[in-house]
Amino acid sequence: MPAPLFTKHQSRTALPQPFRATFSFIPSKRSCLCLALALIVSIPVIARAQPVASENTYAKTVEPIGGDFALQGYPRSHLRAILFRGKPYRPLNAVEFIHVRALGPTQGGQPMLVAVSNDFMGVGTILIAVQNGTPLARVLSPDVNLHDPDMGVAQPGRKDLLLFTTGSRALVTSTGQVLWFEHQRPKEKLHSIPQLVSVSPDNRYGALLLDNEIRLGRLDDGPYATVPFTKAMQTKAFSSLWDESSQAARKALDAGQRIDQRRLYRNLKAEWINKNFQWQEGKSGWQFNGYGLKSAALPLTTAQER
Amino acid sequence: MRSTLLMPNSLMSKSLMPSIRRLTTLGLLVLLAGCAGSAEIFEEHVRTEDAKPTDVVLTLDVAFARAPDFEPETNTYNGPPRRVEYSGYPSLDVPFYQKGLGMDLGVLGDPRALLALPYPSPTTRTTSAKLKIFGERRDARHYRFVVLPRAGWNSYNSFQVSFAVNGRREGMTFAYSTKAVCESAFDVTTPTYGFGMSVSASFANGKPGCLMACDARPGYPGYCAFGADVESMLAK
Numbered sequence: 001m002p003a004p005l006f007t008k009h010q011s012r013t014a015l016p017q018p019f020r021a022t023f024s025f026i027p028s029k030r031s032c033l034c035l036a037l038a039l040i041v042s043i044p045v046i047a048r049a050q051p052v053a054s055e056n057t058y059a060k061t062v063e064p065i066g067g068d069f070a071l072q073g074y075p076r077s078h079l080r081a082i083l084f085r086g087k088p089y090r091p092l093n094a095v096e097f098i099h100v101r102a103l104g105p106t107q108g109g110q111p112m113l114v115a116v117s118n119d120f121m122g123v124g125t126i127l128i129a130v131q132n133g134t135p136l137a138r139v140l141s142p143d144v145n146l147h148d149p150d151m152g153v154a155q156p157g158r159k160d161l162l163l164f165t166t167g168s169r170a171l172v173t174s175t176g177q178v179l180w181f182e183h184q185r186p187k188e189k190l191h192s193i194p195q196l197v198s199v200s201p202d203n204r205y206g207a208l209l210l211d212n213e214i215r216l217g218r219l220d221d222g223p224y225a226t227v228p229f230t231k232a233m234q235t236k237a238f239s240s241l242w243d244e245s246s247q248a249a250r251k252a253l254d255a256g257q258r259i260d261q262r263r264l265y266r267n268l269k270a271e272w273i274n275k276n277f278q279w280q281e282g283k284s285g286w287q288f289n290g291y292g293l294k295s296a297a298l299p300l301t302t303a304q305e306r
Numbered sequence: 307m308r309s310t311l312l313m314p315n316s317l318m319s320k321s322l323m324p325s326i327r328r329l330t331t332l333g334l335l336v337l338l339a340g341c342a343g344s345a346e347i348f349e350e351h352v353r354t355e356d357a358k359p360t361d362v363v364l365t366l367d368v369a370f371a372r373a374p375d376f377e378p379e380t381n382t383y384n385g386p387p388r389r390v391e392y393s394g395y396p397s398l399d400v401p402f403y404q405k406g407l408g409m410d411l412g413v414l415g416d417p418r419a420l421l422a423l424p425y426p427s428p429t430t431r432t433t434s435a436k437l438k439i440f441g442e443r444r445d446a447r448h449y450r451f452v453v454l455p456r457a458g459w460n461s462y463n464s465f466q467v468s469f470a471v472n473g474r475r476e477g478m479t480f481a482y483s484t485k486a487v488c489e490s491a492f493d494v495t496t497p498t499y500g501f502g503m504s505v506s507a508s509f510a511n512g513k514p515g516c517l518m519a520c521d522a523r524p525g526y527p528g529y530c531a532f533g534a535d536v537e538s539m540l541a542k
Contacts, residue, residue, distance in 0.1 A: 090531045092497060093523040123523065132492040134519045135531070139498055180500050186472055220372060222472070 066102050067110035067130075079118055082128075084135055091115070091137035092123045099149055105176045108133065112176040114140070116149040125150050125164065127171065127178055138178045141167040147258040153267040156274040161199055165266040168196040172203055181206035181217035185298065197270040198288065200279045205286045209234075209273065216288055216295060225295045227277070227288055237276075237291075241268040350435075350456070351391045354442040357452045364453040364482055364507055364515070366398070366467075371502030373446040374469040392440045396469035398451045399477070400437040401528040402459035405430055434528075435459055453482070462528035464520050467503070476501055477524030480517055484509055488516035498524060 062083065064070045072088075073080040079096040082089045094117035102111040110130035115137075117123050122144040126137045141150040141164040152162030152171060160174040170179040183194040192211035199206050207227075208215045211234075214227035245268055249261035277290035287295040377394040408431035414423040437456050441449035453465055464481040476496045491506035509515035521531035 084532070087532055090533070091521055092531070093526055093529050131494060131519070132489070134521065136494060136519055136521050137497055137531075138495065138500060178500055182472060182474075184472065 065100065065111070065113070067106070069111065069113060069135075071100055082113075082115065089135055091126060091128055091135065092139070094118070094121060094123045094126075096120070098146055099151075103127070103171075103173060103176055105174060107131070107176060110135075114151075114171075116151075117144070119144050119146050124167070125152075127176065129176055139167060140164045140169055140171055140178065143167070143260070143263065145260055148260045148263075150260075150263060153270060155198060156271055158199075158201075161203075163196060163199070163267070163270050165195050165197070165270050166263055168194050168208065170196055170199050170206065177203065179203060179206060179219060181208055181219065182222045183208045183210065183215045183217055185222055195266060195270070197273045198277065198279070200286045202286075205279075207273070207277070207288045209269065214273075214277075214288060216286070218285075223298055224285065225287065225297050227293050227295050229291065229293060233291070237272065238265075238269055241265060241272060244268060348389070348435075349391075349438050351389070351438050351440065352454060353392060353440045354450060354452050357439070357454055361454050362452045362510055363455060363461075363484075364509055364517070366451045366453065366480075366517075367506050367508075368396070368441070368449050368451065368467060369504045370396075370447045370449070370469065370471075371504075372471050374449075374471055375473065376443060376446070378440075392438075395443065396441045396449050396451075396467065398439040398441070398453065399466040399468055399527055400439060400453055400456075401462050401464065402435045402437065402456050403462065403528075404433045404435070404459055406433060407431065464522070464527045464530055466522075466524065466527035467505075471499070471501055474499055477527075478503065479520040479522040479524070479527045479530065480505070481520040481530050482507065482509075482515060482517045484513065484515045486516040487514040488518070490515060490517035492519075494519050496524075497521075 058074070060072055061075055062070050062072045068085045070083040070086075071080040072083050073096075078098055080098075080100055081096055082091070082100060088095075094115075096118040097115045098118055099114075099116040101114055103114050105112055108130040113128040114125065115128060116125050123137075123139065124143050125139075125141040127140055128135050128137050130136070140152070143150040143166045150164060150166055152164045155161045155163050155170075160172055162171045162173060164170065168180065171177070172179065179196075179199060181194075181196060184190055190210065194208040194210055194215070197207050197209045197214070204219045206217050206219070208217055208223075209229075212231050214229045215223040216225040216227070217223045242265055245261050245265040248264060249259055252259045277288050277293075280287045280289055284297055289295060374396050375394065378392065379394045381391045381393070383389050383391065407428050409426045410429045412425050412427045414425060415421045435456065437454060439451060439454060441451045443449055451467070455461060463483060464479060466477045466479045468475070468477045470476065476498055478494060478496045482490075490508075491504070493502065493504040495502055505517070507515065507517035520527065522529045
């Protein structure tokens with residue numbers, strides 16, 4: 001019995017921490033005072049340095065980018081808001097952009113802009129063109145990725161055509177025309193996700209890669225032909241591309257970059273198809289032949305029939 | 307006995323006067339908060355054909371470049387407020403808002419300690435509601451819509467034309483003003499699939515007005531690309 005009491009007593013007496021704390025507190029108070037003094041002395045220096053700094057790096061700057069458009073943002077930030085006639089313009093509710101540039105062609109006397117939104121409330125890559133004095137946005141790619149924004153891939157053999165494989169859209173860079181092709185026939189429910197892989201030389205027909213075929217679609221109408229590029233053929237043709245994309249992604253990661261490997265794979269697929277298939281104008285419109293396969297017309301159901 | 311009872315009573319009523327006033331204001335606040343909370347926030351469906359001509363704020367004629375899907379359906383719900391819903395063909399989504407008083411719960415002190423004192427603090431709350439107005443079909447490509455007010459609600463002065471082509475749903479947002487004047491007939495291209503449409507608006511009583519594309523995200527009319535201040539942008 002006395003043994004535990006003794007230990008209890010010992011534990012009670014062996015608590016000199018508060019005393020130690022007070023001893024150690026005095027030097028810290030002194031250091032605080034020193035710090036405060038140093039701060040007071042340095043205040044005029046900081047005050048003198050600040051106005052220069054705010055002029056350079058802390059104020060928002062406005063930079064015109066052609067027409068009535070301008071970019072606004074902090075110089076140190078890579079995020080930019082778009083101004084149209086001096087007023088903030090938020091296309092599709094996206095406020096800030098990581099990349100904005102004029103495409104080249106103009107519409108309504110104003111330049112067309114390609115913009116990539118910030119990931120917060122982002123909409124991906126969009127094209128902004130002025131119609132009747134109002135800027136209107138079109139979605140090019142819904143891919144929201146700050147590390148590797150989707151800027152499209154040039155279709156092999158074409159200088160003025162960018163393919164956005166994620167959004168299944170294409171952009172004619174010389175005119176600013178955005179192309180989208182319907183892949184489903186009326187009342188049809190296909191489960192494969194379409195991917196625009198090639199556009200005909202006259203920009204009016206597109207080839208859409210599906211799980212078990214390639215569908216050919218007419219602009220502002222539905223699909224009209226199919227190429228029997230089956231799943232087995234696709235697996236065989238694309239297996240080396242997957243390895244290529246994964247190696248590229250690994251190499252980029254080693255270099256400290258993060259790339260979207262799936263998108264790279266899709267872009268490689270589109271390139272492969274453009275190298276192995278050719279657009280040929282036949283009696284019944286454009287055909288997309290190659291790899292030993294021929295386009296076959298789909299049973300006729302056009303928009304008029306509905 | 308009676309007088310002794312009366313005396314304290316009258317005294318009490320005098321001292322209670324300010325607290326009663328406080329109570330009534332609090333009651334009023336609670337009432338207002340109720341207004342903001344229990345409004346009919348469900349989507350109300352109306353057909354253009356059923357609209358009263360005196361209510362119409364704006365008439366919109368739309369010519370779609372590609373014929374939109376037309377499979378009209380009517381669903382009736384026999385709930386306590388019996389309501390009818392339509393679907394399957396082009397419509398206008400008109401957003402509305404109401405500002406009311408709500409309550410926030412503030413905390414005084416550290417919530418980890420038992421000494422924390424929660425208190426209610428009044429704040430403004432915005433409630434939104436939607437009116438869906440189905441169009442009147444002229445032919446496969448031409449539709450007429452009307453914009454109607456909703457009793458007790460404020461308008462954002464914007465709306466969305468919602469339609470589908472071959473099952474692909476698309477929305478094009480517009481903003482309007484009855485104060486500004488501009489060319490209210492023009493062509494637009496939709497943001498998602500690039501369907502073309504040409505619109506023309508006429509305002510109530512043949513008055514001039516202004517219709518503009520709003521460039522909001524489909525599904526979010528009322529949040530125009532040029533901000534909430536539609537009037538200033540339109541008046542430019």
